[in-house]
Amino acid sequence: MRASAEPFLSLRGVSKTYRTGGRETVAVSDASFDLGDGEFLALVGPSGCGKSTLLKILAGLHPHDGGELRIGHAGFDPGRDIGVAFQAPLLLKWRRVLDNVMLPAEILGLPTKAARERARDLLALVGLEGNEDKYPYELSGGMQQRVSLARALVHDPKLVLLDEPFGALDALTRERMNLEIRRIWASSGKTVVLVTHGVQEAVFCATQVAVLTAGPARMADHFAVDLPEPRELAIRNTPEFGALARRVYDRLGIA
Amino acid sequence: MRASAEPFLSLRGVSKTYRTGGRETVAVSDASFDLGDGEFLALVGPSGCGKSTLLKILAGLHPHDGGELRIGHAGFDPGRDIGVAFQAPLLLKWRRVLDNVMLPAEILGLPTKAARERARDLLALVGLEGNEDKYPYELSGGMQQRVSLARALVHDPKLVLLDEPFGALDALTRERMNLEIRRIWASSGKTVVLVTHGVQEAVFCATQVAVLTAGPARMADHFAVDLPEPRELAIRNTPEFGALARRVYDRLGIA
Amino acid sequence: MGALRRHAPAVLAHLAVLALWAWATSWGGVPRFILPGPLETIRALGAPQIDWWRHVLITAAEAFGGFALAVGIGVMLAVLFTWFAPLRRALMPLLVTLNLIPKVALAPLFIVWLGYGLVPNIAITFVIAFFPIVITTARGLAEVEPELLDLVRTVRATRWQVFRKIQLPSSLPYLFSGMRVAAVLAIAGTIVGEFVGSEAGLGFVIMSAQGTLDTPVMVMSLILVTLVGVTLYGLVVALERLVVTEDARLR
Amino acid sequence: MGALRRHAPAVLAHLAVLALWAWATSWGGVPRFILPGPLETIRALGAPQIDWWRHVLITAAEAFGGFALAVGIGVMLAVLFTWFAPLRRALMPLLVTLNLIPKVALAPLFIVWLGYGLVPNIAITFVIAFFPIVITTARGLAEVEPELLDLVRTVRATRWQVFRKIQLPSSLPYLFSGMRVAAVLAIAGTIVGEFVGSEAGLGFVIMSAQGTLDTPVMVMSLILVTLVGVTLYGLVVALERLVVTEDARLR
Amino acid sequence: QDRMALVLNWTPGPDHAPLYWAQQQGMYRDAGIALTIENGRGSGFAAQRVGAGQAQVGIVDSPVALQARAQGADLVAGMMIYVQSPYGIYWRKSAGIASPQDFRGRRIGTPPADAARVMWPMISRALGIPADSVSWVNIAPPAKVTSLQSGAIDITTEFYTSHHVYQRALGQDLGFVATRDIGFNPYGNAFFFNGAWLRGNRDAAQRFTRVTQRAYAACLANPEPCLAATAQPAAMSVEDLRVGWGLVGVLMTSDAGSTQPLGGMEPARMEQTIEAVKTAFNIPATTPAEVMTNELLDPAVPGFRGAAR
Numbered sequence A, B: 001m002r003a004s005a006e007p008f009l010s011l012r013g014v015s016k017t018y019r020t021g022g023r024e025t026v027a028v029s030d031a032s033f034d035l036g037d038g039e040f041l042a043l044v045g046p047s048g049c050g051k052s053t054l055l056k057i058l059a060g061l062h063p064h065d066g067g068e069l070r071i072g073h074a075g076f077d078p079g080r081d082i083g084v085a086f087q088a089p090l091l092l093k094w095r096r097v098l099d100n101v102m103l104p105a106e107i108l109g110l111p112t113k114a115a116r117e118r119a120r121d122l123l124a125l126v127g128l129e130g131n132e133d134k135y136p137y138e139l140s141g142g143m144q145q146r147v148s149l150a151r152a153l154v155h156d157p158k159l160v161l162l163d164e165p166f167g168a169l170d171a172l173t174r175e176r177m178n179l180e181i182r183r184i185w186a187s188s189g190k191t192v193v194l195v196t197h198g199v200q201e202a203v204f205c206a207t208q209v210a211v212l213t214a215g216p217a218r219m220a221d222h223f224a225v226d227l228p229e230p231r232e233l234a235i236r237n238t239p240e241f242g243a244l245a246r247r248v249y250d251r252l253g254i255a
Numbered sequence C, D: 001m002g003a004l005r006r007h008a009p010a011v012l013a014h015l016a017v018l019a020l021w022a023w024a025t026s027w028g029g030v031p032r033f034i035l036p037g038p039l040e041t042i043r044a045l046g047a048p049q050i051d052w053w054r055h056v057l058i059t060a061a062e063a064f065g066g067f068a069l070a071v072g073i074g075v076m077l078a079v080l081f082t083w084f085a086p087l088r089r090a091l092m093p094l095l096v097t098l099n100l101i102p103k104v105a106l107a108p109l110f111i112v113w114l115g116y117g118l119v120p121n122i123a124i125t126f127v128i129a130f131f132p133i134v135i136t137t138a139r140g141l142a143e144v145e146p147e148l149l150d151l152v153r154t155v156r157a158t159r160w161q162v163f164r165k166i167q168l169p170s171s172l173p174y175l176f177s178g179m180r181v182a183a184v185l186a187i188a189g190t191i192v193g194e195f196v197g198s199e200a201g202l203g204f205v206i207m208s209a210q211g212t213l214d215t216p217v218m219v220m221s222l223i224l225v226t227l228v229g230v231t232l233y234g235l236v237v238a239l240e241r242l243v244v245t246e247d248a249r250l251r
Numbered sequence E: 001q002d003r004m005a006l007v008l009n010w011t012p013g014p015d016h017a018p019l020y021w022a023q024q025q026g027m028y029r030d031a032g033i034a035l036t037i038e039n040g041r042g043s044g045f046a047a048q049r050v051g052a053g054q055a056q057v058g059i060v061d062s063p064v065a066l067q068a069r070a071q072g073a074d075l076v077a078g079m080m081i082y083v084q085s086p087y088g089i090y091w092r093k094s095a096g097i098a099s100p101q102d103f104r105g106r107r108i109g110t111p112p113a114d115a116a117r118v119m120w121p122m123i124s125r126a127l128g129i130p131a132d133s134v135s136w137v138n139i140a141p142p143a144k145v146t147s148l149q150s151g152a153i154d155i156t157t158e159f160y161t162s163h164h165v166y167q168r169a170l171g172q173d174l175g176f177v178a179t180r181d182i183g184f185n186p187y188g189n190a191f192f193f194n195g196a197w198l199r200g201n202r203d204a205a206q207r208f209t210r211v212t213q214r215a216y217a218a219c220l221a222n223p224e225p226c227l228a229a230t231a232q233p234a235a236m237s238v239e240d241l242r243v244g245w246g247l248v249g250v251l252m253t254s255d256a257g258s259t260q261p262l263g264g265m266e267p268a269r270m271e272q273t274i275e276a277v278k279t280a281f282n283i284p285a286t287t288p289a290e291v292m293t294n295e296l297l298d299p300a301v302p303g304f305r306g307a308a309r
């Protein structure tokens, strides 16, 4: 597999409690796992179990309260090498679609021309060619989500954190996006963490699946997806795929 | 079936073009269908095809450019009898969860005590008991979406318009919500229009499925779901269900 | 403890200014007929001919009254402008124009027409303070997310309900920044009014003291005016704390 | 055509005020030593002893200069306050307090310390106009959605980048409502400054005319001051149109 | 009771002490006058308010009243207060000004509206320097003393009633000349009535004037009760009022040889005042008889013969 000697990502007993208005909400409790370089991890778990929180901790946005967290090998720059697509599209309403995608590139000071080229390519890739000059409010929900996905990739980050990036997409577009993100991942050696509610999607996309429990995010299961590469959509009809999906459903308590 | 003599909802060649910044976007073109009283319609179609636009037209928020639209029988009051859950949760950030759910009831001047009771019940029903006093920012994405769903139902509307209300939910919660919304629908005689990207969800929940084409929303297919009532989750494993789902996948161009 | 910590820097900054004042008037060589020392200024409180308490109350009444009017009428105008676009298009530019006419120069006309006393001074205060309220509130109402308006339009909310439930709460940050500015202007307006015509109030005392170069009385009056202003401003801030939901993310 | 339609109500409203003025001074019985008629006022433009153009330019220079300073320094302060919370906690209350001291009463100090002329008047204008900028901008910066800040924090945006790319654009509606208020205050500040000490400018002309009860010259000066103000305000509105992305949903 | 409003030339000061004393003693009430005293904001403002009929009588500097008449304000003087012109010119000796001769090439800091400034053509003639040998800068009234003391300006003009303030601030460094001492002596502040009201209410005007006249006479004779009555409304200390009242006495001193009662006006002096204003403002000609009347006064109250300077 792609994983190198020491893990790319390593969590040991990471936890996080929100304290607001006198309330305490334990969002993540004792999250521990390793992820090798170039792995594709799918995070699955019930609503409110702390997936988004965990992702924000990985993105360096929330300090965690306890435990140890290590990201990247030597030469990994958390400021340049992480790309995030949040659960909400979070587009800047005063910027056109293309300029929204350009945002991380601008901030990192990447060469403008090349970055614009890449932004256009990514927009085409997510099926939004011709919408570059629109403002966010002119887009449908699914279109906004795809802009946000393109933005997460524009600076070619080594670690890509995706929080339900396909939640607002129809089945067909979603399948296409699954294939695209896998293609990008496979060709670039990126490490990807994908939060998703689609069990089939998780198993199809990922090389590892982590299932979280309700309440504070705690690992209920974590296993490697040993399916052949490259994967075709048809793989979903194989018994091996079915068994892995069944395992996730079981852990989630779905009959 | 539940449908009475003249349809509850009737569209004839309804169309809608957005004109913004010198651009024209045809969002809905020539949408025509009837829906009987107490039916449950699922709208399925690719991202950006005009589903949300159509729903907003039904909600009376966008004037349509052409065609004819009729909603409700005599005694139907569009101001009191429609409940909408938009694609984004749209919670008021200065109101607590319970007060967010109360909003339509307040505006309609419903008796406060009873409405609060109902709001609490609905919050429990969507799995959010204990979160009544939180502010929206303290909720996860899926939790916000469920608050929005509860809000759409609090004033007991006759016509319920739901725009991907389960998009941010995990598989298990989503199944539960499917069962709950069906229970409410079956026990109250409401008419429901549900926009969804889940083909299985559409066939499982609805009595009618409309499939829209890419580009401006035009009907690609419209058929009745003749599955027995009440439906159990297990029905999804029957060949009848599989055939109907297959039909939708085919229309959407999914192999 | 938390409050003490929070306010300590502000208190220190104020004390620093006081210290600077004390220094300037003792060793700094600023002559007393330009600026008296702090002690001398405090002693002015004992001046028998000045009923300080009465002057403070009159100035406060004018400032608070004019401010309250400004908020009430300002918000009302902003709401009407949002409801009736033609009204806005007709009156807003006129309002701007009229506001640009320097009030200091108009003041004598005010008195010729209104006379002087509590009511005209409240009127002048109102006229000077209400503009920021209209501007910020109108802007706040206009900036409300259109999606939030859709939310209540589906249940055919009345204009008033839309305002009460959506527009007002979501534009409170605008309204309150307008109110903070208006509080400062209200104080200035009251003093301008009292300069132009009055028989009592701190502005009146300042004018009398200026005539005889009684700088301790003058500076004491200025301090009291400022305290009246700080009180008004403090009330605005307190109301803001009370009304605007603390978004814990923002602090 | 659209523009004409759009501005027609405002033009009509202004004409109505002019008509009211004409009526009041002819049949309305307002004596000319209080308010002269429009014709007489216009005739004041021919007064040989007044170089109107020069006075207008001086007043405009003071108002525009003080306003530009107010915007620049006001925004800078607001940004510093957002970046360094202790600075805000120490200086913001002091700023409020100092702003509440009535500037009209401080006139003697201004002259003693700054002298008179163009530069001191720009300084007075600045002092009076910068407060709304600080208040509204600080508020706007604070109201930025925290999620949007997260967005750029993942790529470790510098403070300056966060400001430039997220905070500034998203708080422009606040900044511009502050600038509108400040434009009005700048005009008032300039006139106050010219009242306190000046050798030229429209405030100077107003004072001269008040002394000789030359009401036509006084009213003409007021009109010109107002026109200078309308120009400044118009520039702010034009800049706003240019800079703030028209959100088609809002109009 | 006849209702009357009196608008002062400025906020209450020593020159108004007799009015507050008389009011306190109930002298107006006893004469059938319900009097309200309104604060003013300069003579021009008082002239406007009386001219517009919103006050029946006001204290107005005579030249200002004459200008206001030319603009259509119907004003008639019924009692003179400052028989001697109050205009004074003040300078800082350390600025290198030994006498008014040294004014040449200097700037005088004073509001444009200042009476001495608008009368400058005549004052400069009296000083013996060309009118255009000085230039002017606007300094707001409350800033004048401090500006002079701090060196922001070298010369200013001021009513003599503030003489003590300048003395306190500059002491030995103060240079001063009163225009009345160098031959420019127009009438100063007087009670001006609204002409139309006066014609219809001669009796009330006369009762008002006589009470006022007696009050001024009484206060000149025995100031202390008057000053005590004024401290509160003026928000000024009795000490300051006492010094100021002394200066008022100087200005109220009758001309040598005049037989006018207290507050009475010499037509010839009024004629000179009109001439001065005409020269300065190019106003239409008018006669003393149109602008003044001595008939409201009680001839039995003698003119003030002088105070110790």
Ligand SMILES: Nc1ncnc2c1ncn2[C@@H]1O[C@H](COP(=O)(O)OP(=O)(O)OP(=O)(O)O)[C@@H](O)[C@H]1O
Binding pocket: A018, A019, A020, A025, A026, A027, A046, A047, A048, A049, A050, A051, A052, A053, A054, A087, B137, B138, B139, B140, B141, B142, B143, B168, B169, B170
């Ligand atoms: N800013 C916050 N302040 C307080 N509590 C919060 C905050 N954000 C999240 N929470 C709480 O933390 C828990 C985990 O939230 P999180 O958003 O991580 O869930 P999630 O797994 O992403 O859920 P979903 O699938 O619904 O998006 C929830 O109980 C939520 O209410």
Ligand SMILES: Nc1ncnc2c1ncn2[C@@H]1O[C@H](COP(=O)(O)OP(=O)(O)OP(=O)(O)O)[C@@H](O)[C@H]1O
Binding pocket: A137, A138, A139, A140, A141, A142, A143, A168, A169, A170, B018, B019, B020, B025, B026, B027, B045, B046, B047, B048, B049, B050, B051, B052, B053, B054, B087
């Ligand atoms: N306010 C608007 N102004 C201009 N164009 C708009 C606006 N809203 C939607 N559109 C355009 O109309 C089309 C239909 O949008 P709509 O939101 O109805 O799609 P949808 O079917 O709901 O898509 P999704 O599944 O992604 O939510 C899209 O091309 C979108 O870009």
Ligand SMILES: O=[N+]([O-])[O-]
Binding pocket: E009, E010, E042, E043, E044, E060, E061, E189
């Ligand atoms: O102040 N006065 O002009 O009398």
Ligand SMILES: [Mg+2]
Binding pocket: A051, A052, A053, A087, A163, B140, B141, B142
């Ligand atoms: Mg989440």
Ligand SMILES: [Mg+2]
Binding pocket: A140, A141, A142, B051, B052, B053, B087, B163
């Ligand atoms: Mg949609």
